[in-house]
Amino acid sequence: MDLAHLELAVQRLRDAEAAADAARADVEMEAVLAVRRGAAVEDVSSASGITPHDLIRLEKTAGGPEQ
Numbered sequence: 001m002d003l004a005h006l007e008l009a010v011q012r013l014r015d016a017e018a019a020a021d022a023a024r025a026d027v028e029m030e031a032v033l034a035v036r037r038g039a040a041v042e043d044v045s046s047a048s049g050i051t052p053h054d055l056i057r058l059e060k061t062a063g064g065p066e067q
Helices: 004-036 041-048 052-061
Strands: none
Touching: 004 041, 004 052, 041 052
């Protein structure tokens, strides 16, 4: 049985999941930077979809020079 179409669909799904993970990491990083630069947690939460609780946790645990 030829599974080429299934294998292609699985690869597309894996690629999409990897892209979503990368985009999520970018959003988290930019949200943390926005809070560190003085943006209100509530505003960043609303724009990013990250809950205020999670945003504060991310900001506290994120490394980097702006901490």
